[in-house]
Amino acid sequence: MARLVFMGSPALAVPTLDALAGEHELLAVYTQPDKPAGRGRKLTAVPVKAWADERGVPVYQPLSLRKEPDAIEALRALRPDVIVVVAYGLILPPAVLDLPPCGCLNLHASLLPKYRGAAPIPAAILAGEAETGVTVMRMDAGVDTGPIYAQAREPIRPDDTSVTLGVRLAELGARLMLQTLPKIVRRDIQPVEQDHAQATLSPKIDKDDGRIDWSRPALHIDRMIRAYTPWPGAATHWQGQQLRIVRASVNEYAANQRIGESANVGAVSRRRPGEVIQIGNSGAGVVTGDGVLELREVQLAGKRAMPIEEFLRGHPKFIESVLTAEG
Numbered sequence: 001m002a003r004l005v006f007m008g009s010p011a012l013a014v015p016t017l018d019a020l021a022g023e024h025e026l027l028a029v030y031t032q033p034d035k036p037a038g039r040g041r042k043l044t045a046v047p048v049k050a051w052a053d054e055r056g057v058p059v060y061q062p063l064s065l066r067k068e069p070d071a072i073e074a075l076r077a078l079r080p081d082v083i084v085v086v087a088y089g090l091i092l093p094p095a096v097l098d099l100p101p102c103g104c105l106n107l108h109a110s111l112l113p114k115y116r117g118a119a120p121i122p123a124a125i126l127a128g129e130a131e132t133g134v135t136v137m138r139m140d141a142g143v144d145t146g147p148i149y150a151q152a153r154e155p156i157r158p159d160d161t162s163v164t165l166g167v168r169l170a171e172l173g174a175r176l177m178l179q180t181l182p183k184i185v186r187r188d189i190q191p192v193e194q195d196h197a198q199a200t201l202s203p204k205i206d207k208d209d210g211r212i213d214w215s216r217p218a219l220h221i222d223r224m225i226r227a228y229t230p231w232p233g234a235a236t237h238w239q240g241q242q243l244r245i246v247r248a249s250v251n252e253y254a255a256n257q258r259i260g261e262s263a264n265v266g267a268v269s270r271r272r273p274g275e276v277i278q279i280g281n282s283g284a285g286v287v288t289g290d291g292v293l294e295l296r297e298v299q300l301a302g303k304r305a306m307p308i309e310e311f312l313r314g315h316p317k318f319i320e321s322v323l324t325a326e327g
Contacts, residue, residue, distance in 0.1 A: 002024045002082050004026060004080055004082050004083065005084075005100075006020065006048075006083075009031050009049075012166050012169070018174070023178060029051075030062070031059060032046050032049075032061065032089050066091065075099060081100055081185060082102040082104075082105060083103075085107070086106070094141060103138045103139070104139040105139065105177070106139045109173065111134075112144060113195055114200050115132075116145070116201055120132070121165055121166050122205060123200075123227075125160060125165065129156055132156055133154050136176055146194075148193075149180050149191045154169055161230075162229055206232075209228065211235065214288050214289070214323060214325075215273045217289055219250055219290070219291065221245075222250050225245050225248055237323065237326060238324075242300070244301075246305045247295075250293060251285050251291070252291070271287045274287065276323065277292070277320075284308050
């Protein structure tokens with residue numbers, strides 16, 4: 001049994017925290033400060049803090065470990081054997097990295113050295129990867145550059161979003177950390193250096209990353225919608241209003257068929273990117289730079305998300321309109 005401090009913040013970190021707490025001595029939790037949430041912007045505990053508060057585990061919420069020496073002194077006083085980090089959100093300075101005898105271990109949601117950085121799950125979906133995974137690594141001064149103790153793989157399903165894939169990776173990571181940590185404490189396992197030449201990056205996502213460019217291929221836009229669920233979402237503009245595309249799929253048949261003989265219109269190839277076409281009796285698709293993206297669920301700003309069939313009943317002029325990147 002190890003004496004450990006856990007550092008993490010979002011819901012995806014909770015499965016690992018919960019698993020370790022059942023097998024080791026959890027001394028304290030370090031997590032992000034409470035954040036404004038909801039319409040009233042009321043300060044709300046991040047999921048890791050909420051878990052700790054329910055169980056009476058001591059919680060520390062420094063704004064920075066680099067600039068708050070008291071937070072490091074409190075950590076030193078706990079005398080942890082190991083620090084486990086899962087999506088904490090703060091940089092660990094050398095004084096923290098060198099503190100526990102078994103090191104600081106990070107559970108990263110990719111198969112390192114692929115997708116180092118802040119957003120590995122969206123990056124893997126956006127790149128069209130067939131699989132991804134989780135990595136247990138010993139942290140060093142770089143960003144996800146430390147040596148690797150263990151990895152586990154997970155297929156990426158055709159309909160996966162960052163939410164659905166993230167849930168599976170969180171559970172997979174919890175199991176992997178639970179299996180690997182005792183070996184590290186006993187010195188039964190040695191980490192292996194990453195192949196830094198193979199490294200790729202997954203930078204922090206910006207709100208503007210969700211803006212749809214309809215000149216891109218339908219396959220890319222489909223991946224983008226799934227990668228940016230739940231945030232920032234993939235959005236376009238229709239009649240001056242923001243329209244979020246919640247769910248969609250690539251429609252290979254519509255890309256090659258004649259669209260509605262009765263409408264007397266030509267093939268999709270002669271339509272411009274962003275143009276909305278009817279699919280079947282009650283569906284809609286959008287012409288892209290390569291292929292047709294069939295819409296499944298959409299959401300106008302300030303409105304609830306709804307299936308495309310329901311949306312078309314309320315907005316029949318949506319068909320034959322043109323969606324744009326800007327309002």
